Structure formats: structure tokens, C-alpha cells
Amino acid sequence: MPKLTSAIDLGSAAFSQNKAFMEALIAEFRGYEAKVRENSESKRGKFEKRGQLLPRDRVSLLLDRGAPFMEIATLAGLKMHDDDGKKNVAGGGSIAGIGYVAGKRCLVTATDSAIKGGSVSPMGLKKSLRLQEIARKQKLPIVALAESAGANLLYQSELFVEGGRTFANQARMSAAGIPQITVVHGSSTAGGAYMPGLSDYTVVVRGKTKIFLAGPPLLKAATGEIATDEELGGAELHYNIAGTAEYMAEDDAHGIETAREIVDHLPWSAPVEAEAGTQPFYDIEELMGIVPEDAKKPYDIREIIARITDGSDFLDFKREFGASTVCGHARVDGHAVGILGNNGPIDPDGAVKAAQFIQLCCQSDTPLLFLMNTTGYLVGRDAETGGIVKHGSKMIQAVANATVPKVTIVVGGAWGAGNYGMCGRGFDPDFIFSWPTAKVGVMGxxxxxxxxxxxxxxxxxxxxxxxxxxxxxxxxxxxxxxxxPETTALYATARLWDDGIIDPRDTRRVVSLALSVCADGRKRQLNPTQFGVARG
Structure with a gap:
């Protein structure tokens, strides 16, 4: 493949200004992520006094040491409901992502019980549903570390009906042959009791686990019956009598080790990775200075492509036809990929070119990578008479019906129907991440x-x-x-319009891992049954 030639002047004032702008945006979203961790860390003494590990420590213990972990939706619900964006930043109330457990790739999720007792907010629910969607589509085992006070009753009207979907998803994934393993570290009450109940394997912790539909106060109010936590739903009851749990652990660490052993014993093959590709010819650090602070200033999307593809190679497809829409073949860390990017609005020729390119990638089973930075589809008399509606529809048809994995990185503008044509959230990309420079909306x-x-x-x-x-x-x-403020990357990620904001320098690594997950999921053969696994 031909190697791209960069026109970026690394010593220019513009590059330095762009870099400083990007560094400030990265510091902003990393600062919010740090506030989530600080919020949780503030309860360390309380957890240690109870003989428990903090939720983030549980996740660290579960994951294979040194293996990659791609965290999902770190700032879900930012500045929404009772997340104030200041001291009480919750990250959707959970720590979740794709990582390795006992050498096998899994979707890992842990309720952050150090923040409001792990109670579920509306955006926390939406995050859970997105995680289940990823696990189902990519055929990933789920390992859940549960401890939650249940739904946040202040927002019950936004939680109750859709909350039932999480249970339906669990049942359907079990029937599809996707293993679900849950360690119950503490309380898992009311609707939360069904999470371990619907899991295929449940681990309880002696003296800590509490699983019941109604706790002592509700039971007394409803029936007048008086019972203790342990009598209603302690670990001993569920392990020895009710049969809800398959395994008993002595503490948090033992419970996590038990979960690792369960995964280890599953006949679930380790992912087959593509051969590592050559590094880009250009330094990945240079991604920091490409995007101008002024979103109206143009830049060539190939400058980004040159810093994420193997050897900075890129085979341009119809370069001079519909030139503002960039299409071409490349490899990212050994993965063959068809790339679509924007150097301006999508005109009729660009839409036709993109539609053809997407169809060709489907024909050759080549995954698609969308690098989105567009003001949308071109408007005006010439565009309308040139068939922008007709040709734009062809592109949208191709994106919506593409049969190959789709990964989207929103690097800049995601305006209007251009968001749709470039595979925004509404078009179900397998994964979608944003740079902190992303702007999303119907128009500026x-x-x-x-x-x-x-x-x-x-x-x-x-x-x-x-x-x-x-x-x-x-x-x-x-x-x-x-x-x-409603068009910023932070606003978008809070509402799960993406799977998270990433540092531009992590783009190649994130895309590589996403493509690997997709490739592995499409190869995997499951053993579906008509119903999920039920306990005796």
C-alpha cells in the first residue's frame, strides 16, 4: 500500500496551539474520571472496617494482571440526576469494560457500592443495557461483581419499566449460550435479587451477601413478619437451603478467585489475535496537534489516518471523486479495515462513493472504521438537483445494512444527518468512541x-x-x-451517545482491541437452548 505523506508542520505556532487546546480538553475529561475514583476512594475506611474490598480493587483482582482493559462509559450520567459534576460524580454507578479473566476475554462489570450504596440511576440503567448489548453482540461471557441498594427510588419512574429489560436480557443471553457469573459481595435486594437469580453461576460471600426481594423493613411493613437479614437472604440460606448460590466464598478476594476459577473451567477459547502490525510511520503523539481549536478550520483526515494505520499505509479509493469524503483500505495493528473519513460535508458524489465502498467491504468481509468529522450532507440548489437526498439515502442504506463490524471514532463534527451516514449511535456501530473535540447535534x-x-x-x-x-x-x-454546552463531547458521553471519550493517542489501541473483539465474536459458535439455565 502507498504510505501517506504528512503536511503537518510540527514546529508551527498552529500545531502548538492545537496541542495545547487538546491537552486542556483531555485534562477536563480525565479530571471528571478522577473525581469518580476519588468519590469511591473516600469510602475506603468504611469498607476496610467491614472487611471488604473497594469495588475498583475487586475489578483489579478479577482481571488478568498486565492484560488490556477497555473501560466503557466512564462518565455516564455526568451532571445528570444526582451526579453534580463536582464532588458527587458517579460514572453511572459502575466500573465496566472488556478485559481478560483467566486468559479469556470477558465483559466485566462491578456496581460501585462506595457511591450511594451502588443504587441504580437512570443513566446507570442505560449503561447496564449498553453493556448487555455489547456482551450479546460480541458473545462475551459476563462476570459481574454485585453489591447494590437497588433502584434509586427518587427516579423510580425513569427506572422501573426499562429496568425489566435487564432481566429479559439476562434470560435471553443464558438461552443463547453466553455464560453469566455473578459474585454477590453484599446486598442485592428487590429487583437486584434477580441479577444473581438469573445468572448461570452465583458466588456468595459468607456473612456479607444479602439477597432478598424484600428486606426486613419492607417485610414488616407489608406482612408484619419480623426477620433478620441473615434469615431472609444471607449467604448460608442461599447456599445451603434456597439453592440460589452454587459457590460459597469466605471473603471478597475468595469470591473473586472463585469467579476466575469458573471462567478458567469454561470451555471458552482464548481470543485469536491478528498478527501485530507495524507501527505507524508517524509518531502517535502528533495526533495531539492536528485538530484546530477553531472547528471551522479544515484539516485533512488523512493526517489522522497516517498516525493510526500500520506503516501509515492507506490505499485511497476514488480519491478525486467526491473528494471531501475519504475512503480507503488500510490495516490497524494487523486488522484489515476499510476507513471512511470526512474532509468536509458529504456531497452527492461522496455519498455514492461511500455507499459503493461500504458494499465492497461487505463483499470482502472487511470491517469498517468511521472517522467522523462532518458538517453533514451538502445543502443548496446544486446539491439538491444533484440528488443529495437520493444519493445520501444510498449511503445511509449501506451503513444501516452493513454486515461487517463497524467501529466509529467521532474526532470532530457529528452534525445533522452526517452523524447518521457516518455511523453514529443510532446506526448501531459495534463500538463508538469520541475524541474530546467531538461536537454532536442536529446543527451548530x-x-x-x-x-x-x-x-x-x-x-x-x-x-x-x-x-x-x-x-x-x-x-x-x-x-x-x-x-x-449541549453539543460537547462531555454532554454526549453522559447520555451514552458514545462508549466513552478517549485520548487521541489511544485511538490505534482502542480500534485494534475493538476490531479484535468483533472478529472473535463473529467466529465464536454458541450452544443455544430454548430457555436460560434454571436452578433446581
């Missing part, structure tokens, strides 16, 4: 303000009335002030 705040200003002016003109002085300017500024 300034464009929205201008549109509303024009509509208002036309409305008053039709009525034959004079617009009050300053009215449209004030309205426009109000729209900009409202929409600007």
Missing part, C-alpha cells in the same frame, strides 16, 4: 440561531409588523447559550 448553535432568526423575521414580515429592536439578537444569543 450559530446555524440554529441564524435559522430561527430568519424564520422569526419572515413571520413578522408576513404579519406586516415591525420586529422590536434587539429581539432577534437576544433570541439568537439565548439559543447559542443553550445549545453550545
Amino acid at each position: 448553535p450559530e446555524q440554529a440561531a441564524t435559522v430561527m432568526k430568519i424564520i422569526t423575521e419572515e413571520k413578522f414580515a408576513k404579519m406586516g409588523q415591525q420586529i422590536p429592536d434587539g429581539m432577534t439578537d437576544q433570541m439568537a444569543q439565548k439559543i447559542i447559550d443553550q445549545m453550545s
Whole structure:
């Protein structure tokens, strides 16, 4: 393949300015992630007094030492509900991602019981549903470390109905042949009791586990019956009498080791990795200075491609046809991939080119990598007469029906229908991550303000009335002030419009791991049954 030639001037003032801008954005989202960890860490003394490990320590003990771990949705729910973005930052109330347990790739999730007792918020529920979707689609065993106070009752109206979907997913994954292993480290009450009940393998911890549909206060209120935690749902009861648990552990560490042994004994093959590819010709650190602080300034998406692909090689497809839409073949860490990127809006030729390229990748079973930075589909008289609706629909058809793995990295603009054509969240990419420079919305705040200003002016003109002085300017500024924070990467990741924000320098590693997970999942043969596994 031909090696890309970079035009970036590493010694320029523009590069330094871009780099400083990116470093500030990275520091911002890393700062929020640090607040999640600090929030949890503040309860260490309480956990140690109870003879328990903190949830993050449980995850560390579960994962194979030194193996990669791709964390998912680290800032779910940021500044939403009771996450204030300051001291009480919860990360969706769980630590979750894809890692290795006993040499086998698994989806690992742990409720962060050090934050509000592990109670489930609306976005925490949405995060759980996304994790289940990943496990189902990629055929990954699930290892869950549970300790939760259950649903946050302050938001029960946003939790109850959709919460049932998590149970249905568990039942269906068991029937599909996807193993689910749960270690119950503490309380798992009410709806949370069904999580271990619907798991295929359940480990309880002596003297710590509590599994019941109704705790002592609710039981007394409902029936007048008086019982202790242990009598209602202690580890001994579930291991010796009720039969809910298959394994008894003496403490947190023993429970986690038991989970590792279960995974080790499953006839679940280790992932087959592609041969490691050659490193990019250009330094990956240079990704820090490519994206301008001013989103209106153009740059060549090939500059990013050159720093994530093996040997910086890239075989351009129809380079001069629909030139603002970039398509081509490459490899990322040994994985063959078809790349689609943007150097501007998607015009009719670019849409047709992208649709053809996607179909060719499906024909050759080549995964797709979308590097999204677009203002959307081109508008105007020429675009409309050139068939932008028709040709844009071809591209959307191809993206929606593509049969190969799809991985999306939102590096910049994700505006309008361009978000759809470049495989945004609504088009079910296998994985979608954002750079901190990502901007997501139906249109930019300034464009929205201008549109509303024009509509208002036309409305008053039709009525034959004079617009009050300053009215449209004030309205426009109000729209900009409202929409600007709603288009940021942080706003998007809080709502799980992506699977997390990443440092640009991690792009190659994240894409490689995502492609490996997808390849492994599509090769794996499961042993489905009509119903999930039920206990005797």
C-alpha cells in the first residue's frame, strides 16, 4: 500500500496551539474520571472496617494482571440526576469494560457500592443495557461483581419499566449460550435479587451477601413478619437451603478467585489475535496537534489516518471523486479495515462513493472504521438537483445494512444527518468512541440561531409588523447559550451517545482491541437452548 505523506508542520505556532487546546480538553475529561475514583476512594475506611474490598480493587483482582482493559462509559450520567459534576460524580454507578479473566476475554462489570450504596440511576440503567448489548453482540461471557441498594427510588419512574429489560436480557443471553457469573459481595435486594437469580453461576460471600426481594423493613411493613437479614437472604440460606448460590466464598478476594476459577473451567477459547502490525510511520503523539481549536478550520483526515494505520499505509479509493469524503483500505495493528473519513460535508458524489465502498467491504468481509468529522450532507440548489437526498439515502442504506463490524471514532463534527451516514449511535456501530473535540447535534448553535432568526423575521414580515429592536439578537444569543454546552463531547458521553471519550493517542489501541473483539465474536459458535439455565 502507498504510505501517506504528512503536511503537518510540527514546529508551527498552529500545531502548538492545537496541542495545547487538546491537552486542556483531555485534562477536563480525565479530571471528571478522577473525581469518580476519588468519590469511591473516600469510602475506603468504611469498607476496610467491614472487611471488604473497594469495588475498583475487586475489578483489579478479577482481571488478568498486565492484560488490556477497555473501560466503557466512564462518565455516564455526568451532571445528570444526582451526579453534580463536582464532588458527587458517579460514572453511572459502575466500573465496566472488556478485559481478560483467566486468559479469556470477558465483559466485566462491578456496581460501585462506595457511591450511594451502588443504587441504580437512570443513566446507570442505560449503561447496564449498553453493556448487555455489547456482551450479546460480541458473545462475551459476563462476570459481574454485585453489591447494590437497588433502584434509586427518587427516579423510580425513569427506572422501573426499562429496568425489566435487564432481566429479559439476562434470560435471553443464558438461552443463547453466553455464560453469566455473578459474585454477590453484599446486598442485592428487590429487583437486584434477580441479577444473581438469573445468572448461570452465583458466588456468595459468607456473612456479607444479602439477597432478598424484600428486606426486613419492607417485610414488616407489608406482612408484619419480623426477620433478620441473615434469615431472609444471607449467604448460608442461599447456599445451603434456597439453592440460589452454587459457590460459597469466605471473603471478597475468595469470591473473586472463585469467579476466575469458573471462567478458567469454561470451555471458552482464548481470543485469536491478528498478527501485530507495524507501527505507524508517524509518531502517535502528533495526533495531539492536528485538530484546530477553531472547528471551522479544515484539516485533512488523512493526517489522522497516517498516525493510526500500520506503516501509515492507506490505499485511497476514488480519491478525486467526491473528494471531501475519504475512503480507503488500510490495516490497524494487523486488522484489515476499510476507513471512511470526512474532509468536509458529504456531497452527492461522496455519498455514492461511500455507499459503493461500504458494499465492497461487505463483499470482502472487511470491517469498517468511521472517522467522523462532518458538517453533514451538502445543502443548496446544486446539491439538491444533484440528488443529495437520493444519493445520501444510498449511503445511509449501506451503513444501516452493513454486515461487517463497524467501529466509529467521532474526532470532530457529528452534525445533522452526517452523524447518521457516518455511523453514529443510532446506526448501531459495534463500538463508538469520541475524541474530546467531538461536537454532536442536529446543527451548530450559530446555524440554529441564524435559522430561527430568519424564520422569526419572515413571520413578522408576513404579519406586516415591525420586529422590536434587539429581539432577534437576544433570541439568537439565548439559543447559542443553550445549545453550545449541549453539543460537547462531555454532554454526549453522559447520555451514552458514545462508549466513552478517549485520548487521541489511544485511538490505534482502542480500534485494534475493538476490531479484535468483533472478529472473535463473529467466529465464536454458541450452544443455544430454548430457555436460560434454571436452578433446581
